[in-house]
Amino acid sequence: MDIKGKVWKYGSDVDTDVIIPARYLNTSVPKELAKHCMEDIDENFVDNVNDGDLIVAEDNFGCGSSREHAPLAIKAAGVSCVIANSFARIFYRNSINIGLPILECPEAVAGIETGDEVEVDVDSGVIKNLTKGQEYQAAAFPEFMQELIDAGGLVNYVKKKVGTA
Amino acid sequence: MGMTMVEKILAAHSGKDKVKPGELVNAKLDMVLGNDVTTPVAVKEFAKIGLDKVFDKERVAIVPDHFAPNKDINSAEQCKMIREFAHEKEIKNYFEIGDMGIEHCLLPEKGLALPGDIIIGADSHTCTYGALGALATGVGSTDMAAGMATGEAWFKVPETIKFVYNGELQKWVSGKDLILYTIGDIGVDGALYKSMEFTGEVIENFSMDNRFTMSNMAIEAGGKCGLIEPDQTTLEYVKDRAQREYTVYKSDEDADYSQVIEYDVSKIEPQVAFPHLPENTKGISEVGDIKIDQSVIGSCTNGRIEDLRVAAEVLKGKKRAPHVRLIIFPGTQEIYRQAMHEGLVDIFLDAGAAVSTPTCGPCLGGHMGILAKGERAIATTNRNFVGRMGHPESEVYLSNPAIAAASAVAGKIVSPEEV
Numbered sequence: 001m002d003i004k005g006k007v008w009k010y011g012s013d014v015d016t017d018v019i020i021p022a023r024y025l026n027t028s029v030p031k032e033l034a035k036h037c038m039e040d041i042d043e044n045f046v047d048n049v050n051d052g053d054l055i056v057a058e059d060n061f062g063c064g065s066s067r068e069h070a071p072l073a074i075k076a077a078g079v080s081c082v083i084a085n086s087f088a089r090i091f092y093r094n095s096i097n098i099g100l101p102i103l104e105c106p107e108a109v110a111g112i113e114t115g116d117e118v119e120v121d122v123d124s125g126v127i128k129n130l131t132k133g134q135e136y137q138a139a140a141f142p143e144f145m146q147e148l149i150d151a152g153g154l155v156n157y158v159k160k161k162v163g164t165a
Numbered sequence: 166m167g168m169t170m171v172e173k174i175l176a177a178h179s180g181k182d183k184v185k186p187g188e189l190v191n192a193k194l195d196m197v198l199g200n201d202v203t204t205p206v207a208v209k210e211f212a213k214i215g216l217d218k219v220f221d222k223e224r225v226a227i228v229p230d231h232f233a234p235n236k237d238i239n240s241a242e243q244c245k246m247i248r249e250f251a252h253e254k255e256i257k258n259y260f261e262i263g264d265m266g267i268e269h270c271l272l273p274e275k276g277l278a279l280p281g282d283i284i285i286g287a288d289s290h291t292c293t294y295g296a297l298g299a300l301a302t303g304v305g306s307t308d309m310a311a312g313m314a315t316g317e318a319w320f321k322v323p324e325t326i327k328f329v330y331n332g333e334l335q336k337w338v339s340g341k342d343l344i345l346y347t348i349g350d351i352g353v354d355g356a357l358y359k360s361m362e363f364t365g366e367v368i369e370n371f372s373m374d375n376r377f378t379m380s381n382m383a384i385e386a387g388g389k390c391g392l393i394e395p396d397q398t399t400l401e402y403v404k405d406r407a408q409r410e411y412t413v414y415k416s417d418e419d420a421d422y423s424q425v426i427e428y429d430v431s432k433i434e435p436q437v438a439f440p441h442l443p444e445n446t447k448g449i450s451e452v453g454d455i456k457i458d459q460s461v462i463g464s465c466t467n468g469r470i471e472d473l474r475v476a477a478e479v480l481k482g483k484k485r486a487p488h489v490r491l492i493i494f495p496g497t498q499e500i501y502r503q504a505m506h507e508g509l510v511d512i513f514l515d516a517g518a519a520v521s522t523p524t525c526g527p528c529l530g531g532h533m534g535i536l537a538k539g540e541r542a543i544a545t546t547n548r549n550f551v552g553r554m555g556h557p558e559s560e561v562y563l564s565n566p567a568i569a570a571a572s573a574v575a576g577k578i579v580s581p582e583e584v
C-alpha cells in the first residue's frame with residue numbers, strides 16, 4: 001500500500017468527541033462526517049487537509065466513545081494513515097475493521113512534526129520521514145489482525161466465513 | 166496457575182479449557198447491542214455481508230436512546246431505519262419510545278445482561294454490565310454487524326488489574342467517587358486494553374446501583390471491561406429478571422493479575438473531575454469557587470433509582486439557584502415510575518428541576534440541555550471532553566448526584582454539607 005503525505009500532529013488523549021463531535025452524529029454519511037472532522041481541536045484541519053495526509057499523535061488516540069464515525073470521518077477526510085504511541089482499544093478495533101491503516105510507533109511520533117512529509121509502507125511497518133531523512137519501524141500486527149487487514153476489513157472476512165463472499 | 170473471571174468467561178465461550186492474556190480467541194456472544202447512532206452504520210454493514218437473518222432474534226438488542234425521542238429530521242431518519250431493520254429481522258429486543266430507557270440502565274433491568282455473559286455493544290459504556298460479572302465491552306458498528314451475522318466476535322484475552330477497596334466510606338461518597346478517584350489515580354489510559362476487577366469489602370457491601378456506576382466508567386480508564394464478582398446482591402438482582410440461564414464465574418485465588426492496587430476509602434472524599442478529562446479529579450474540599458449554569462443528574466452512570474433518591478435527599482425543601490438550569494433524567498421508564506411513586510419527582514419539581522423522559526440527551530451534547538459558549542455544567546455523566554455537552558468552549562465537571570444536586574442549589578460546586 002502506497003502512503004505518502006503531509007503530517008498533522010496532535011498530543012495525547014485525542015478523543016472521539018473531538019474527532020467527530022456528537023452533534024453531527026445524526027448522520028452516518030462519511031462525506032458529511034468528514035466536514036467536521038477534528039474541528040473542535042483544530043479548525044484549520046478540514047479546510048487544509050489533502051488526500052493522503054497523515055495524522056500523528058501521542059498516547060491513547062481515539063479514546064472515548066465507540067463511534068465508528070470517528071475512523072470513518074478521518075478516512076473520508078482523505079487521511080491515509082494514523083500513527084500514534086498508542087490507540088484506545090475500540091478505536092484500534094474499529095480502524096482495522098473498516099480498513100483505516102493505523103500504526104503504533106513511539107519513535108516515529110517523537111521524530112515527526114506537523115508539516116513533515118512522510119511515506120509509509122503499511123505491510124512492512126516502515127515509516128520514512130522524507131523531510132528529516134529519518135526512518136522508523138512500527139510494531140507488526142498479530143497474525144489474525146493481519147489476516148483481517150489483508151481481507152480488506154471485517155465485513156469481507158465475515159463474508160468468507162459465512163459463505164456469502 | 167488459576168484464571169481470572171474474564172479468562173474463565175472467554176475460555177468457556179471459545180470452547181477452551183484455558184486461555185492466557187495476549188491470546189486471540191473467537192468467542193460466542195450472548196447479546197449484541199446497538200443504539201440509534203451506531204446501529205444505522207451496522208445495518209449498512211450487515212447488508213454488505215449479505216445474510217437475510219440475524220444469528221438469533223432473541224440475542225440482539227436495539228435501543229434508540231441517543232437522539233430519541235427524535236431531536237430532528239436526521240435523527241428521525243436514523244431511528245426509522247433501525248426500527249424497520251428490527252421489524253424486518255424480527256428482533257425481539259427493540260425498545261420503542263415509551264418502553265425505552267438508556268441502554269445500559271435498560272438491559273440489566275430487563276434481564277438481558279447476566280452473569281457470565283459475553284456481550285458486545287456498539288456503545289463504549291457496554292462495560293456497565295461488568296457489575297453483574299459479565300464480560301461486556303464496547304465495539305464499533307462493523308463489529309456489531311459481524312456479531313449479528315455470526316453470533317461471534319474476536320477478542321484478545323486481556324490482562325487483569327485488581328482493585329481492592331477497603332475501609333469506611335465518608336458521608337456522600339458513592340461508587341461514582343471511587344471510580345473517579347481510581348481514574349484520577351491511574352489516568353485515562355491507566356487500564357488500556359486491560360480488564361479491571363473491582364473487589365474488597367466496600368464493593369461487597371455496595372448495592373447493584375453503585376456497582377453499575379463503577380463498571381460503567383471502566384472505559385474512562387481505557388479498560389476493556391470492569392468486572393465485579395457475582396454474589397448474593399447480584400443474584401438477588403437477576404433472580405426475577407433473568408431471561409435466560411446464566412453461569413457465575415469467580416476468579417481463582419491464585420489467578421495472575423498484572424497489577425493489584427489497593428485503596429483505603431476512608432481517605433477519599435466526594436470527587437469532582439475538572440474539564441476536559443475524567444482523570445482531572447479533585448476532592449470536593451479542593452474545588453474552590455466554580456460557578457455553574459447547569460446541573461445534569463442522570464445518564465447510564467447515575468440515572469438509577471438510588472441516584473435519584475440521593476439527589477432528592479439533598480434537594481428536598483430547597484430550590485435551585487435562580488440562574489441554574491437543573492435537568493434530571495431517569496435511566497428507564499421503570500426508574501421514572503418508581504421515582505414518581507416515592508415522591509421524588511415532586512421534590513424535583515418543587516426544586517425547580519426539569520424532569521425528562523429517559524434519553525441520553527445532554528450527556529453527549531445531543532439535545533435537551535446543550536451548553537452555550539462559555540457555560541459550565543456539573544453533571545453526573547461520565548465524560549467531560551471538549552464540547553461533550555455543547556459548545557467547544559463550554560465546560561463539564563463530573564460528580565456524584567449529591568454534589569450535582571447541592572451545586573444546583575448553591576449555584577456553584579459545593580458539598581451537600583454547604584446547602
Ligand code: SF4
Nearest residue numbers: 290464465525528529
Ligand atoms: S447516557 Fe451518555 S454515556 Fe450513557 S449511553 Fe447515553 S450518551 Fe453514552
